[in-house]
Amino acid sequence: MKITFLGTGNSTGVPVLACDCRVCKSENPKNKRLRASILITTDNGKNIVIDTSTDFRQQCLQNKITNVDAIFYTHAHADHILGLDEIRAFNFASKKAIPIFGSKETLEGITKTFHYIAEPIQKGGGIPQILLNFVESDFELFGLNFQLIPLKHGLMDVFGLRTGDFAYVTDFNKISENSKAKLKNLKLLVLGILREKAHATHIGLQEGLALVEELKPEKTLVTHTAHAFDYDEFNNSTPKNFEMAFDGLQIEL
Numbered sequence: 001m002k003i004t005f006l007g008t009g010n011s012t013g014v015p016v017l018a019c020d021c022r023v024c025k026s027e028n029p030k031n032k033r034l035r036a037s038i039l040i041t042t043d044n045g046k047n048i049v050i051d052t053s054t055d056f057r058q059q060c061l062q063n064k065i066t067n068v069d070a071i072f073y074t075h076a077h078a079d080h081i082l083g084l085d086e087i088r089a090f091n092f093a094s095k096k097a098i099p100i101f102g103s104k105e106t107l108e109g110i111t112k113t114f115h116y117i118a119e120p121i122q123k124g125g126g127i128p129q130i131l132l133n134f135v136e137s138d139f140e141l142f143g144l145n146f147q148l149i150p151l152k153h154g155l156m157d158v159f160g161l162r163t164g165d166f167a168y169v170t171d172f173n174k175i176s177e178n179s180k181a182k183l184k185n186l187k188l189l190v191l192g193i194l195r196e197k198a199h200a201t202h203i204g205l206q207e208g209l210a211l212v213e214e215l216k217p218e219k220t221l222v223t224h225t226a227h228a229f230d231y232d233e234f235n236n237s238t239p240k241n242f243e244m245a246f247d248g249l250q251i252e253l
């Protein structure tokens with residue numbers, strides 16, 4: 001399978017609107033980070049998107065995504081769901097609804113935000129065509145087994161996801177021993193770290209390094225990063241095999 005980083009930024013994206021800090025003004029393309037999302041392309045060509053970020057349309061154009069076969073939602077925060085309306089174009093092209101997966105709480109959060117999805121519309125009005133799939137335990141999709149990784153994101157319960165020896169855990173500040181046990185023996189861990197210092201709802205750099213020390217994945221790619229981090233400085237100061245990802249990065253697993 002192939003992983004494509006559609007976005008690696010925090011909820012504001014980088015550059016941040018109205019900010020003139022040196023990272024926001026940086027000309028390094030790796031300091032331009034859209035809102036966090038990845039695409040998993042299976043060996044038989046199915047596209048599974050994790051979170052439809054605020055920048056989803058732009059991400060699909062940049063990465064030439066022409067079909068979406070399923071979407072998994074980690075949680076219902078704006079930066080992870082606001083691109084949902086854009087799937088209409090894929091509905092039109094495929095003439096099919098797209099199955100979406102997430103916890104009951106997450107999918108209910110989404111249908112509250114996008115209340116019109118469940119409402120009758122006038123003829124000709126376009127709404128996203130989705131099929132809700134509440135998941136509470138491991139599930140199978142297009143021949144891949146997905147394991148849910150429960151995490152705490154402030155007061156909110158969110159899911160990370162593991163398939164094979166790859167895992168994606170972004171928005172969280174607390175992880176249980178049970179969830180840590182599910183993240184052992186990974187080839188690739190994609191880990192959300194907001195900034196240097198810990199935050200009320202996100203881990204900071206030191207916590208991220210300590211977690212990786214415990215889990216010992218072969219490689220860690222950091223995502224959901226704020227403008228506090230410059231790409232080159234981050235990668236020059238962190239251990240080997242612990243790097244910041246960038247938008248458009250593709251990894252074959």
Ligand SMILES: [Zn+2]
Nearest residue numbers: 011077079171
């Ligand atoms: Zn987020």
Ligand SMILES: [Zn+2]
Nearest residue numbers: 019021024227
């Ligand atoms: Zn800035």
Ligand SMILES: [Zn+2]
Nearest residue numbers: 075077153171
């Ligand atoms: Zn969040």
